[in-house]
Amino acid sequence: METFIEIKPGRKPFQRIYLGIMLWFVGKAIQAAARVDNEVKKEFKGMPANYTFSLGAFPNGPYMIVGKDDKEKVRYLGSNISKHHVDLEITLKSMKNLFVLFTFRESTPIANSRDRMIVNGDLPQACAAVRILDIVQVYLLPKPLAKLAIKRYPRWSLKRHTVDRLMVLIRTITGI
Amino acid sequence: MNTGNFTFLCRTKTGFGMNALEHLPFDLSCMGSQKPLVLLDNNAQLKGCAKPLIRAFKESGMTLGLCPPIDGGTDPNIDLKTLKNFYGIYIDKGFDSIIALGTGKVADMAKALNIAVTLGPDTLKATGEKTQITQPLTPFIYIPTGMGTGMETDKIARLNGKTFNSPFLAPDLAIIDPEILIQDTSDTIINAGLTCLATCCEAHVLSDNPPARAYCATGIGLIIKNFLPLVQSILTPEVTPDKKTTKRYQTNLAQASVITGIILANCKGLLSIQLGRHLAKDSTATPGQAMTILLPAVLDLITANKSDLGNLILPLSGLDEFSSVPISQRPALAIQKIRSLLNKLYQICLGTIPRTLSDTGVDRESIDALVQSLSSDPPPPGTDIKTINLKQAKTILTHALDGQPLNQAYLN
Numbered sequence: 001m002e003t004f005i006e007i008k009p010g011r012k013p014f015q016r017i018y019l020g021i022m023l024w025f026v027g028k029a030i031q032a033a034a035r036v037d038n039e040v041k042k043e044f045k046g047m048p049a050n051y052t053f054s055l056g057a058f059p060n061g062p063y064m065i066v067g068k069d070d071k072e073k074v075r076y077l078g079s080n081i082s083k084h085h086v087d088l089e090i091t092l093k094s095m096k097n098l099f100v101l102f103t104f105r106e107s108t109p110i111a112n113s114r115d116r117m118i119v120n121g122d123l124p125q126a127c128a129a130v131r132i133l134d135i136v137q138v139y140l141l142p143k144p145l146a147k148l149a150i151k152r153y154p155r156w157s158l159k160r161h162t163v164d165r166l167m168v169l170i171r172t173i174t175g176i
Numbered sequence: 177m178n179t180g181n182f183t184f185l186c187r188t189k190t191g192f193g194m195n196a197l198e199h200l201p202f203d204l205s206c207m208g209s210q211k212p213l214v215l216l217d218n219n220a221q222l223k224g225c226a227k228p229l230i231r232a233f234k235e236s237g238m239t240l241g242l243c244p245p246i247d248g249g250t251d252p253n254i255d256l257k258t259l260k261n262f263y264g265i266y267i268d269k270g271f272d273s274i275i276a277l278g279t280g281k282v283a284d285m286a287k288a289l290n291i292a293v294t295l296g297p298d299t300l301k302a303t304g305e306k307t308q309i310t311q312p313l314t315p316f317i318y319i320p321t322g323m324g325t326g327m328e329t330d331k332i333a334r335l336n337g338k339t340f341n342s343p344f345l346a347p348d349l350a351i352i353d354p355e356i357l358i359q360d361t362s363d364t365i366i367n368a369g370l371t372c373l374a375t376c377c378e379a380h381v382l383s384d385n386p387p388a389r390a391y392c393a394t395g396i397g398l399i400i401k402n403f404l405p406l407v408q409s410i411l412t413p414e415v416t417p418d419k420k421t422t423k424r425y426q427t428n429l430a431q432a433s434v435i436t437g438i439i440l441a442n443c444k445g446l447l448s449i450q451l452g453r454h455l456a457k458d459s460t461a462t463p464g465q466a467m468t469i470l471l472p473a474v475l476d477l478i479t480a481n482k483s484d485l486g487n488l489i490l491p492l493s494g495l496d497e498f499s500s501v502p503i504s505q506r507p508a509l510a511i512q513k514i515r516s517l518l519n520k521l522y523q524i525c526l527g528t529i530p531r532t533l534s535d536t537g538v539d540r541e542s543i544d545a546l547v548q549s550l551s552s553d554p555p556p557p558g559t560d561i562k563t564i565n566l567k568q569a570k571t572i573l574t575h576a577l578d579g580q581p582l583n584q585a586y587l588n
Contacts, residue, residue, distance in 0.1 A: 003244055004241065005241075006239060006240070006242075008239055008240075009230050009231070009233035009234045009235075009238070011235055041388060057199070057203075057235075058201075058202050059202075060204065060235065093198065093199045094198040094199065094235070094236070096198045097195065100195065114193065115191075116195075119305045
């Protein structure tokens, strides 16, 4: 190359599709876990009414938006961040960072310690959102994968591991 | 002299480690930039360093400009022509930040371009003290592809024999990502490594600047752990460690060179650096080799408080050796550690690296001429360089000639 060139670096379609599916699944699972799991219920109870939070990648997503309405019902609100007012934004600095997180090569605390995340909103609510994400990942993932995704695998009751997990999975898929 | 007062300025944010490049679009966006122009050298171009950079910008929505690679030659006319060409590209295409991909000349060219595009090209024509850079320049990112000598993150830019000095010339961000690092030649690594070692050691002992000393200790620790193993792995292929370990050595040394630049920007008038640069013109040694050869004599002669010199053992050898050596023996041991490193390097390089001044082709008779040339070669205008005390310089050169300790009492 001997002359000047201007490059538009393009996109990563595979990563975008994979992350879109994963975020949809996790978003739906948060909605389901908020109805099944007491700990998740308690975390949402601590959040103000009509509170929404998002998880996504800078600058153009993909995103996952979850919110609590005035009747304390938790809902997955989709992936279009421009349609919703978001109180708390958890953003990874690039889509690759989000991809590394959702392919379980880096856990949330490791990604945070490597300065890959930025939070726009209240810190206590951000901590609560991360705790909710951790619980949901334990529900969704088999133990070896979940161990890579979170800091410490929790010691849960047998009911929580079996019945509650099954309920979360059914509710996630059916959306009930 | 310790006055109890100091200032320390580090304008450069460092991003280090795996996937550190992925943060670059975000950081640029935070600086208000959407269209960076990339300057790179021939080596970086040939070894494909632009590919990981372009990959990091995917999905960012930004546009990158990739300049033709910069030639490594020293022809000032070509440098000016290249700079004019880059200036035209930057202005015509509407770029708003500069990325220097590579070490040495690329960083200088990027700094000069930054002055031209922010303050106008006429600023580069002004000479000496007239060149005042008193306002922030456009965002400037430095991405090393190997180990630099530290001038890349320093607040100095050199172009065409002129020196520009301003805190605004230091990069806003330095990113060290193992993915983009390439294997340099052993000569480049040795020169850069020894320059960094001499800078960090002298500033650690002689600077009364606590933050700078903390940086120095980190820099020395990184060099001691990674420099000799990397040189050995290049020169003796049969003991080459795995790729991951080599990458670790390279990234750590690149970090040491970034730290060295920050130290150079905060510690004025380091004697071994000034003398070493001067000596390299009149001998077979590279500037880095000359600096490290002179370093033991400089430390021995200049250090007023010998406990500062003794404390150098801590970053050089670690806590265990520091605590096991009596306080009175620490200064001598610190100096011996530096000499031992040079001797070990001599052994690894099969005798091609000088250990003393006489190994560089300087003899006792030529020392007076060297000292005289110091007085007739004043420091370039615009730099922080202090005038060298000629008597001190002669003592240092005499003792560096055969590596003889200044204070023989140490040996008793």
